[in-house]
Amino acid sequence: MDTQQDILTMPHEQLEALQLEGVKKTVVACYENVAFYRESFDAAGFDPYAVESLDDLSKAPFVTKQDLRDNYPFGMFAVPRSEVKEIHMSSGTTGVATVGGYTDHDLRIWGDCFARGIRFAQGGVDDVCHICYGYGLFTGGLGAHYGSLAAGCTTIPISAGNTERQIRVLREMGSTILCCTPSYAMHIADTAIEMGIDPATEFSLRAGIHGAEPFSNNFRADLERKLNYKVLDVYGLTETMGPGVAIECWEQDGLHLAEDHFFAEIIDPETGERVPDGEWGELVLTSIDREASPVVRYRTRDITRFLPGTCKCGRTHKRIDRLHGRTDDMLIVRGVNVFPSQIEDVMKTFEEASSWYQLELTTKGSLDVVTLKVEVNPGFDFDQMSAIQNLQRQIKAALKTALSVGVEVKVVEPKSIPRSEGKAKRIIDLREGAN
Numbered sequence: 001m002d003t004q005q006d007i008l009t010m011p012h013e014q015l016e017a018l019q020l021e022g023v024k025k026t027v028v029a030c031y032e033n034v035a036f037y038r039e040s041f042d043a044a045g046f047d048p049y050a051v052e053s054l055d056d057l058s059k060a061p062f063v064t065k066q067d068l069r070d071n072y073p074f075g076m077f078a079v080p081r082s083e084v085k086e087i088h089m090s091s092g093t094t095g096v097a098t099v100g101g102y103t104d105h106d107l108r109i110w111g112d113c114f115a116r117g118i119r120f121a122q123g124g125v126d127d128v129c130h131i132c133y134g135y136g137l138f139t140g141g142l143g144a145h146y147g148s149l150a151a152g153c154t155t156i157p158i159s160a161g162n163t164e165r166q167i168r169v170l171r172e173m174g175s176t177i178l179c180c181t182p183s184y185a186m187h188i189a190d191t192a193i194e195m196g197i198d199p200a201t202e203f204s205l206r207a208g209i210h211g212a213e214p215f216s217n218n219f220r221a222d223l224e225r226k227l228n229y230k231v232l233d234v235y236g237l238t239e240t241m242g243p244g245v246a247i248e249c250w251e252q253d254g255l256h257l258a259e260d261h262f263f264a265e266i267i268d269p270e271t272g273e274r275v276p277d278g279e280w281g282e283l284v285l286t287s288i289d290r291e292a293s294p295v296v297r298y299r300t301r302d303i304t305r306f307l308p309g310t311c312k313c314g315r316t317h318k319r320i321d322r323l324h325g326r327t328d329d330m331l332i333v334r335g336v337n338v339f340p341s342q343i344e345d346v347m348k349t350f351e352e353a354s355s356w357y358q359l360e361l362t363t364k365g366s367l368d369v370v371t372l373k374v375e376v377n378p379g380f381d382f383d384q385m386s387a388i389q390n391l392q393r394q395i396k397a398a399l400k401t402a403l404s405v406g407v408e409v410k411v412v413e414p415k416s417i418p419r420s421e422g423k424a425k426r427i428i429d430l431r432e433g434a435n
């Protein structure tokens, strides 16, 4: 019997019973082994020994990225350092990094979680899995690596960078599964096309397992067309494990949470209260069986919602909607809340617009001004001022209609926006006091 398959299709009530057992163990382990949790549970009057239901967990205080930073490097470990076999760290571009530790058990779970994505793509021993997420402290490379090994694929640990070599290897080794950020996948596809190689016919890709940053449905459609494969969205974060917390199945109808390893809540970021199923809010995660770096009610700052109903694939694990972005990336343009990926979705309906854009934030008086810099596709006649102005006007009007936001639009030449081998930098904040 395939136990992984059983776990993925078991009745939800049965899964909840497993979750409750796991959550009970996690809160006790955190209380007994991590000074931070002992203090914060005591301060909130939360008794970890009195959890009788998953609802009781909502009495526990939240833990934030700042709490993890304050306990850098090893203060959040729930096992002795000698049991920690691997360490990963968040990029830490804004302040001190956060650290995640993994025991042998944690590494196995991580591999199993990512391997689900590969199996969702019917992947296994017949596949060649090309991994160009960055290897190192970033969780992308090694998370996909452990997943690929667990799923039995032939693994190519090429890491990010040297795009022409990526293209040669993809073509010559007949890779069937591509793991990298969606923006790097797009860069690989565009570079191949520039080199005179048609990736749709000269690569052998079947599936891409892309994540680590938001990407719109239109961006995805463009990728699928250029690379002639199917894209599955994978979500995760260093603070709770890395990639594999939730992954789309072949239905592409939301990301199945690994509910046997994480208990998820969606809260109103302002009040901290759970929102009804189906409503958008901030995802909060609690570990069920993480040994080294368990979290209790970690506020991810990522905005999503539980999707109603069951998935056509028959798996019972709840699905979250594709992520719009983080609460910190949400722009408030003249009072309207908007995420960069929503702007991207509108912009991508124009065939002249490439997939490359940046949002520049500036101030004019007391108001924030958002300028969308859109790179046009090669072939666009950049010498024709009227064509440029026309396109700018049309995109601006489309954004106003679709999102009710007034965004300035500036069309820029092909290849003028920097490419990224990892996460794309979509927002350039030039406002006073930013950075």
Ligand code: DLL
Pocket (backbone or CB within 6 Å): 090, 091, 133, 139, 140, 210, 211, 212, 213, 214, 215, 233, 234, 235, 236, 237, 238, 239, 242, 243, 244, 300, 302, 322, 323, 324, 325, 326
């Ligand atoms: O980005 C882990 C990862 C690696 C996920 C590879 C998927 C693939 P961090 O660097 O800690 O970890 O960044 C985590 O990235 O809180 C989200 O804001 C964002 N993010 C991750 N996956 C997605 C996704 C890795 N599929 C932060 N869609 C998270 C949108 C995502 N945003």
